[in-house]
Amino acid sequence: MRALVTGGSAGLGQALCDALLADGFQVVNLDCDPPKVISEAGYLYCDLSSREDVDKALDALTAQAGFDLVIFNAGISATGKFEDISTASHARIIAVNAEAPMVLCAALMKFGKINHGGNIGFVSSLSHFTGYPGAASYAASKDALAVYARAVRKTWQRKFNIKVTAIFPGPLKTDHAARHSPEGADAEKRMTPDEAALLILRDIKKGRAHSILGGAAKKLLFWGKLRLNR
Amino acid sequence: MRRKILITGGSSGIGLALANRLSIHHDVMVTGSRPQTDITEPFSSDLIYVQASQSEPETAVKTIAEALLKAGWVKLDNVVLNAGTGFAVKDAIDDIGRLRETMDINLTATILLSRTLYPWLAKAGGTLSIVGSVAHKGQALFPAYAASKGALNAFARALRSEWQSRVAVQILHLGPTRTDMHAKAGHDPGRLRSIFMRPSSMAAMMEFAMASKRSPLTLSFRRYASAGSRLGRNL
Numbered sequence: 529m530r531a532l533v534t535g536g537s538a539g540l541g542q543a544l545c546d547a548l549l550a551d552g553f554q555v556v557n558l559d560c561d562p563p564k565v566i567s568e569a570g571y572l573y574c575d576l577s578s579r580e581d582v583d584k585a586l587d588a589l590t591a592q593a594g595f596d597l598v599i600f601n602a603g604i605s606a607t608g609k610f611e612d613i614s615t616a617s618h619a620r621i622i623a624v625n626a627e628a629p630m631v632l633c634a635a636l637m638k639f640g641k642i643n644h645g646g647n648i649g650f651v652s653s654l655s656h657f658t659g660y661p662g663a664a665s666y667a668a669s670k671d672a673l674a675v676y677a678r679a680v681r682k683t684w685q686r687k688f689n690i691k692v693t694a695i696f697p698g699p700l701k702t703d704h705a706a707r708h709s710p711e712g713a714d715a716e717k718r719m720t721p722d723e724a725a726l727l728i729l730r731d732i733k734k735g736r737a738h739s740i741l742g743g744a745a746k747k748l749l750f751w752g753k754l755r756l757n758r
Numbered sequence: 759m760r761r762k763i764l765i766t767g768g769s770s771g772i773g774l775a776l777a778n779r780l781s782i783h784h785d786v787m788v789t790g791s792r793p794q795t796d797i798t799e800p801f802s803s804d805l806i807y808v809q810a811s812q813s814e815p816e817t818a819v820k821t822i823a824e825a826l827l828k829a830g831w832v833k834l835d836n837v838v839l840n841a842g843t844g845f846a847v848k849d850a851i852d853d854i855g856r857l858r859e860t861m862d863i864n865l866t867a868t869i870l871l872s873r874t875l876y877p878w879l880a881k882a883g884g885t886l887s888i889v890g891s892v893a894h895k896g897q898a899l900f901p902a903y904a905a906s907k908g909a910l911n912a913f914a915r916a917l918r919s920e921w922q923s924r925v926a927v928q929i930l931h932l933g934p935t936r937t938d939m940h941a942k943a944g945h946d947p948g949r950l951r952s953i954f955m956r957p958s959s960m961a962a963m964m965e966f967a968m969a970s971k972r973s974p975l976t977l978s979f980r981r982y983a984s985a986g987s988r989l990g991r992n993l
């Protein structure tokens with residue numbers, strides 16, 4: 529069984545790679561930084577903000593055997609007043625968080641590199657349900673993935689027996705969250721990436737449409753479901 | 759009061775219908791990617807046209823900002839970010855080039871314009887209206903298009919709560935309208951087209967929606983029939 533994880537060099541992506549390796553998967557980690565700790569996962573360099581890099585990575589990926597499980601996890605953020613963040617940073621957030629995963633996914637599908645019976649996960653954000661004032665382009669990029677996952681799910685399941693899961697993590701105990709969450713945000717109550725990875729993989733393997741996690745997320749689950757069903 | 763209004767994607771369809779309508783009482787600048795000579799629909803001689811292709815978001819934003827300066831416009835009462843494209847696909851698998859184009863035009867250029875036009879909007883205490891679609895929850899016929907409109911929905915929601923009273927931000931989710939969009943998208947709605955709204959009716963609803971500053975709003979035939987646009991509210 530083969531798995532592909534984007535952004536697998538740190539944080540949640542690293543935890544996902546570890547959990548997949550422990551599960552017996554052969555794992556490819558696509559990231560712009562080499563892994564933080566030595567890992568059994570194969571490493572493929574790609575800066576997702578560069579279309580040229582994404583095309584090159586696709587050349588490499590489509591030359592390999594197909595994948596049984598793919599998780600689009602890589603993401604970046606920028607905080608500050610919307611109008612103070614540079615246009616280049618806003619464009620980068622959309623390119624990395626939304627465009628690159630959709631492009632990689634559509635291309636892998638087009639070349640038949642996601643095996644029938646396989647699973648795909650898109651890491652969106654709990655902001656899909658809660659809104660995210662102060663991070664408008666980040667919120668946009670994450671909703672793009674949630675809506676994309678919903679748009680393709682039925683067709684791919686019916687035609688290819690490939691199941692697509694949208695993942696909605698709340699804030700985790702990662703460096704990314706530490707850098708970007710409001711001061712005094714209660715880090716203690718947060719899930720660790722390892723805990724989150726296990727829950728996410730469970731939901732992906734079950735082929736669930738949604739994987740909603742995080743302490744506060746539990747409370748939102750009820751309301752979230754209401755919105756999803758609308 | 760005469761307002762200063764910028765509408766992107768005003769070279770055809772809904773954007774142009776809205777521009778023509780608003781130009782009777784207001785100063786309106788419109789944009790599109792085609793040269794002005796290629797505009798085929800009725801185009802009011804009061805409109806200012808700016809050619810700016812959003813396939814190159816950074817360049818488009820610069821071109822539009824320069825056009826505003828050149829016209830001597832120091833504030834904007836209304837900005838309608840309406841330019842958009844989409845492509846129908848088979849098996850829910852988008853073509854890569856078109857996917858990137860859709861993201862550039864619909865999403866990235868809209869975000870960059872919102873940011874760059876902020877000083878103009880803030881000066882007027884203006885309203886930023888973003889054109890979404892009823893497809894924003896996801897549609898297998900155009901996954902990337904739906905994703906871009908879903909993203910705009912979240913974007914407007916977050917920016918609306920960030921800017922609050924400084925600049926009103928709203929998203930208008932439009933229902934099917936009788937424009938060139940469907941033919942360009944490679945999708946033939948067939949007989950359904952006859953129940954699509956006319957662009958001029960959609961424009962009337964949009965003016966009403968812009969004056970209300972509410973968000974999110976769905977503008978569709980059903981709403982139109984239930985008199986949303988006939989309450990006589992103008993900008």
Ligand SMILES: NC(=O)c1ccc[n+]([C@@H]2O[C@H](COP(=O)([O-])OP(=O)(O)OC[C@H]3O[C@@H](n4cnc5c(N)ncnc54)[C@H](OP(=O)(O)O)[C@@H]3O)[C@@H](O)[C@H]2O)c1
Binds near residue numbers: 843891942
């Ligand atoms: N028609 C519908 O049923 C419907 C339903 C829901 C939402 N909408 C939304 O309504 C908006 C207007 O669509 P429409 O129906 O009026 O279609 P349309 O007649 O095709 O108009 C699209 C407008 O967007 C502009 N545009 C497209 N690509 C551009 C680019 N690269 N750079 C700059 N401008 C560009 C076009 O200008 P050029 O041709 O000069 O490039 C044109 O003025 C879109 O955002 C669309 O998604 C339409």
